[in-house]
Amino acid sequence: MADVLQSEQHRSTTPNGFRHSHSSSRGHSTEQHAGAQNTVDSIELLGSGVKELVRAIDSLVDLGIPSQVLPLPQIVVVGDQSAGKSSLIEAISEIKVPRSTGTCTRCPLQIRTKSSDEGSALWTCKVSLHKKYGYYGDVPVNVSADKPPMYPWVENQFGTIVEFTTVHNKRELEEVLKRAQDAILNPAQDHVQYARASNGRPEPTQLEFSPNVVVLEISGPGLPNLSFVDLPGVINQTEDGTKPYLVKLVKNLAREYVKPKESLVLLACSMESDLANSSASKLVRNMNAERRAVGVLTKPDRMPQGDSLALWNAVLNGEKFPLEHGYYVTKQPSQLDLDRAIDHTEARISERAFFQSQEPWARSFSGFRHRFGTFSLQQALSQKLTDQIRASLPQIRTQVQRKIEDIDNELRYLPEPPTINAQSIVIGTLSDFANIMQKLVEGAQPYHDLRQTWRHHCQTFRDVIISLRPTLIRKTDAETAAAARAPRPQPKFTGTPTKREHGEAVMIESDSDREMSVAPEPTPSKRPRMMANAEPATPRTPQKRRPVKANDLATRFKLEDIRKVLDDFSASDIGDVDPKAVDYLILKTLEHWDAPMRTFLDDTEKVLRVHVRRALDEVFRQWKTTDLYKESYRIIDTFLTTHMQSQRQDVAERALRLERFKPITLNIEILERNRVEELEVFQTARYEARANAWVDEQDVRTGKGTSLQDRHRKIATEQVRKEIGPDPYQREVEVMAKVRGYYNVASNGFVDHICKSLQAELFESFRTDIRGGLMEGLSVVDDADAHANCVRLLAEDPAREVHRQALKKEKEKLMDAQKVIDSLDLKYRQVDGVNGVSNGVV
Incomplete structure (x- = not known):
């Protein structure tokens, strides 16, 4: 354990927020160390670029540009019910999410983390409710095939964003998230009563699931620059066996987030269950999303006794249930550890000790050691999200340029009102x-x-x-x-019968x-x-009309x-x-x-x-x-x-x-x-x-x-x-x-x-x-x-001037975002030059 503690103390945090070790294990050569340091420099440069791009994307989100128009890369976490997704989210984001028996997540939870450059910056979490869907009452058990995908929720033309609350203490966040989710699941109630509620016994919610989103915007020193969505676990039946349309709702919700080709899919699969029976894994494969999926095997300590090691070896090797980015394995705190309020640092130390001492991880699967643990997963996600953003840059640039052109076209038809030559303009x-x-x-x-x-x-x-x-x-x-x-x-x-009466003369x-x-x-x-x-x-009868x-x-x-x-x-x-x-x-x-x-x-x-x-x-x-x-x-x-x-x-x-x-x-x-x-x-x-x-x-x-x-x-x-x-x-x-x-x-x-x-x-x-x-x-x-x-006929409508100024501000933000994208493109090219990589994506 002392060795583990010493190893943890030697870890540092890169500018992109992910910890990695500056030193290798005993026996590494100087050349290996130099190569590792070269990789570290590359990651730092890339991480800085990701941070700037996240800021650019945030400005685009503030403009209200829908995701269908502007592709924004993010990590989407999917898995079956009780696959350990909540624990995985906690490990990556270093926050506490609501826990309960059965299904914990009942609506999408979007988490955006970004590092703050200010030296005196404090940890801050801004919680908001993004209501894109309206609830239109309960429905019968048998739902017809032509119902909307999120029925009984119906997508509105314009969504609303409700500022819920802001949290400055990590310990308060779990309770706040519970109340935010309750506000989403009780659309008939005013959200203010949930935002101001104190700790107490939870009351029953009006609905079981919702497609509306609880959004966390977390900033603070040393945080990773990530954007990921935690979705409700895929289910095959409801808890009471009724309302089968909810099963369809949850699956359609997962499909909606997995479908965009910019999404990096994080597929959580519990090792205490048969991987062949995973509904979430089947959903990902049915949508042909394997090429942008990262698998995470959770609960390795609960792997049933007698399970074939050859099976799991084949999974880690990519021979069975293959995913483009392979599988990682994480070990999160047990319920006993959670009861004694284990913190994030202790959880990571315990996780590392597990993989170093427990079989089959310590020796039988030692060849996959680089894929064990939350730190390895974090680093992989950072790099893969960077790659995903990089691959999306051309389309992002194109969409931003197209939006600028649209604004220029609109401004061309919003000239300043004339006063001197008004008559000639009207007659012309x-x-x-x-x-x-x-x-x-x-x-x-x-x-x-x-x-x-x-x-x-x-x-x-x-x-x-x-x-x-x-x-x-x-x-x-x-x-x-x-x-x-x-x-x-x-x-x-005599002769061939006609088509009108086969076999009979007409x-x-x-x-x-x-x-x-x-x-x-x-x-x-x-x-x-x-x-x-x-x-x-x-008509004689309505049918014969x-x-x-x-x-x-x-x-x-x-x-x-x-x-x-x-x-x-x-x-x-x-x-x-x-x-x-x-x-x-x-x-x-x-x-x-x-x-x-x-x-x-x-x-x-x-x-x-x-x-x-x-x-x-x-x-x-x-x-x-x-x-x-x-x-x-x-x-x-x-x-x-x-x-x-x-x-x-x-x-x-x-x-x-x-x-x-x-x-x-x-x-x-x-x-x-x-x-x-x-x-x-x-x-x-x-x-x-x-x-x-x-x-x-x-x-x-x-x-x-x-x-x-x-x-x-x-x-x-x-x-x-x-x-x-x-x-x-x-x-x-x-x-x-x-x-x-x-x-x-x-x-x-x-x-x-x-x-x-x-x-x-x-x-x-x-x-x-x-x-x-x-x-x-x-x-x-x-x-x-x-x-x-x-002059009167050409007089300006007050709303026209407001609209003109809004367009100008929107254009300024888009041009700023365009500069950041171009700067990031240049940094990527510099990284390619440092590492001798030739990449024609950007």
Whole structure:
């Protein structure tokens, strides 16, 4: 023990806060000592750099830059429940953390230690609560998969930092940490009552675990410059066997901290448990974090008797459960030692004596002696964290530079408010906006998006109106009844079955509501969305509700209904068609034009507002907090609203009224051409329907079925045409052809009229009138107070100046941090030169 004490007395503290021995064991050569001293000098230089970088990182943290934006290296301590993590944290940080039976750590504990350069500096610990998550009540046992990762905690957009208390006596810290953790686990309570509480019997907490963090910022002479997080031990079940979602919460919490590639993972594994069953080890490996993990085997004195030394030898050798940085072994005080209040120095002496005298550590595992003890672990963590910081420097530098550039860009649009040339600035800004609006409505590059989007809406409007054209049901009621009487025996069919009925021949359709249409119905992927506001038919059941299609609103005529209309309107005794009947049928087909028309106008207004606002934000960006922006936006909004209202009432509604007043066209040639084309389509379809009905009647008489092939061949013969004779609904078919022919002409003219008016009046007004409207509305010209108005419009918003100054201060801190990073980079290069190392990381 005397040798141990003497060895401890010869240890000193390096500038980075970690103790190491200046002398080696007996028998070391002078060359070895020189090499060790050279390494010490390197560690001192690196340690100084780490200290400066920690300060730089602290300044960045003070700016509120989130860790997702700026990668900040830190040590993350993970392990299973009761793996000895708390003791390990105490050994590294030289503080006392809360202890209890079972789970001690119930929320993340972040510890930042840094050495103070002031000679008279005292040990100080600043405790704060970082509340990034809000608690939203308890949840049932079965939690659905789409819950947030930390459920029942939900991440807030902006976190809050609560100053809890400051401690100057190490002995008080354990109790303070207990109360800070209680404050985190009781979100419904005021934290002040916990900060002021005195020692006493602990009360039950509202919650078992929390993702919110207790942060310790410890400073003092000789402390290591470290940042590490102690996480709750990974559990597989809760203490009472209920609330299994807490198991998921704790594992997700560990994943969140292990995931960043800048994190150095300290994996604590108890030697009294089977390493293969470690949930924490499995979590680290599942996240592919082995390459940045340091293993720590704890509780070596509790290794079960009879455990295979070969297994643990393989672990230390990296042959089993390998980690990139290998395993270290530490021996922390027993409960008996803790009860007698053993201090940190005594604990380290006892630990060293254990590894020097106890088997298998003293002889069987002597080859791993450099990995035994807390001092060895501390030195390794210091060097590895240094390496981790060094590897992260390029990204940190890039992120800092990017943030500086963002601030410069923002400051560029926050100039000082002008007073002398205010009028010329306002007029110039309004002219710039008018020029962009001119390019927008003309579709000039790079402002062509408005015209492209609007043309798409125009085409959609046209497609919907055309899809609403009237349709004619294929068969009359009598023909449908005849088809229904025909038997449907299985026809003989040779060849490959169709895809519709595998193994069966497909019969000809005889649906009574099958329609005859000129063009095929649009495919679902290209169906216009203009009828989104139309009222669908009442569904039979909610499960069978189907979306409304444009052609669902198209007028469907039955031949019997057309005949009734013609007879009702006709005063002739010889069956002549009254033109009023045709007009009536035509106007019936225009009943649903208002819905797509209004939707088109709404879409036009929306797309125009988006691009106008985008142009306004682009030109007025540097004046966005002034009255110039606010009043200009109000004038433009009123301008657009007024012109759109005119288009709706004076143009669109009027055009619809004219169309519905009476069918009128002077384009007789086009009308006749459409009538002839539609008549040919209808007559062909009518013959097919009547011929199929006749074949069905024949099948009824003979009791046989006609195959599709024979049916098509029979229908094409002149014999069948003679048998079925003239179409008794020829008059009605001719009228329907005229109705649809007129619809084709009128629908195209209607769409063209609406689109032309929008382009020639609405869009043109933005090209020619917007500049004058802004000038007049803002009173910046031809007014006795024009100059004063311009000064007022550009007047500074008080909050704008506050924001500008805050940006300048933020930039200054970032530039200071950048200087520290560059200085640290230089020091690393000097270390490489001293040790003859070539490293291209930085």
